[in-house]
Amino acid sequence: MPELPEVETTRRGLEPYLAGKRIVHAESRRARMLRRQPRDRDFADRLQGRRVIALRRQGKFLLFDVEGDLTWVTHLGMSGRMEVAEPGDPEAKHTNVVIRTADHEIRFVDPRTFGFMAVFTPEELAGSTIARLGPDALTDLPPSRALALRLEGRKPAIKSLLLDQRIVAGVGNIYGDEILHRARVAPGRPGGSLTFDEVKAIRRAIGPVLRxxxxxxxxxxxxxxxxxxxxxxxxxxxxxxxxxxxxxxxRRCGTAIRRSVISQRSSFWCPSCQS
DNA sequence: CCTCCATCCTGTGGGC
DNA sequence: TGCCCACAGGATGGAG
Structure with missing residues (x-):
């Protein structure tokens, strides 16, 4: 999916078309996209006629505040994107959810349907995985000491732990590899084996890579x-x-980049720069 | 709590 | 050209 930079780019792109706008119509054409909504009819019922107040993001989740204390949640999954169109514009294949304002359509296009949308009450939000998300990797990065504590004693590879959204929210497979390369730490190292200096290097690499x-x-x-x-x-x-x-x-040392599989995902790294 | 791994989908590109 | 396989930006739930 879309990782933090792609999700934030999406948020910024939608903001002018949604902030302060009233939703006149909402429809899902694939029930699966609403699988996190306790009752799927709530999705359209709760959005229609209400105004969007603000567009927020935490990690890879888009969290749009809607009148009535509701949160319109979108996760783009592996293959999701949002499109701004005018009514009547030709539709992309796999346009699974359509939201209309007075003069635009926001279209959620997602071939693999790993993404989802939902409109949550505060209670529903508190019971969702969003409540268990770690601090945002771009805006709320914890100090190295706190990160080191979360890695202490952990057996899984640092690459897997970087992708664990409960520790830090927003890093995915691409930027995870880029962060570890910049920090010069090999992706397969067990989280608990890192020195404090290595944790600091990773912490320092996160912001520049994502920005x-x-x-x-x-x-x-x-x-x-x-x-x-x-x-x-x-x-x-x-x-x-x-x-x-x-x-x-x-690009740094000329050594051939290697691909390894870690936790069933590809990792790319430089065996000379990273150890 | 932690760790591991299968699973949810569709599309694409490579090898034969 | 067709077929089959591997792989793809993610998260989750269940087993152990």
Whole structure:
């Protein structure tokens, strides 16, 4: 999916079209997209006629405040994107949810349907996984000491722990590899084996890597599953140091980048720079 | 609590 | 061209 930079780019792209706007119509064309909504009819019922107050984000979740103390939640999953269109514009395949304001349509396009939408009451929100999300990796990064405590004694690879949204929210598979390369820590190292200096290096790498991704509008892979709300592709792909560069030379030292499988996900890393 | 792993989907690209 | 397999930006629930 879309990781933090892509989700934040999406949030910014939607803001002018949703902040302060009234929702006149909401419909889902695939029941699966509402699977987190306790009763799926609540989704349209709670949105229609209400105004969106503010667009927030925590980690990879979009959290839109809606009149009546409601939170409209979107997770883009692996292949989700949001489009801003005018009514009548041709629809992309897999347009699974459509939200209309007075003069625009917000379309949730998600081929793999790993994403979801829901409109939660405060109680429902408190009972959801969103309540268990760790601090946002961009806006709320905890100090190294706190991170070190969360890694202490942990057996899983640091790469897996970086992807654990309960520890820090927002890092995914691409930026996780980029962060570890910048911090010069090998992805397979057990979390509990890191020295405090290594934890500090990772902590220091998170902000710059995520901000660089954000600056270029995120990373659109070849399949273009992720696009900005206006339809443009993110431009960070060419700037990636390791992700997807299996066999290519490390830009720092020239050694061939390796691919390893860690927790059933690909990890790309430089065996000389990272140890 | 922790760790591991299968699972939910559709699309694409490579090898034969 | 067609077929089959591997793989893809994520999160979760259940087993142990």
């Amino acid at each position: 660089a991704g954000l600056k270029y509008g995120g990373t659109s892979l070849q399949d273009l599953a992720y696009l900005l709300p206006d339809g443009r592709a993110g431009e960070y792909l060419d700037r990636l140091e390791v992700y997807g560069r299996d066999g290519e030379p490390c």
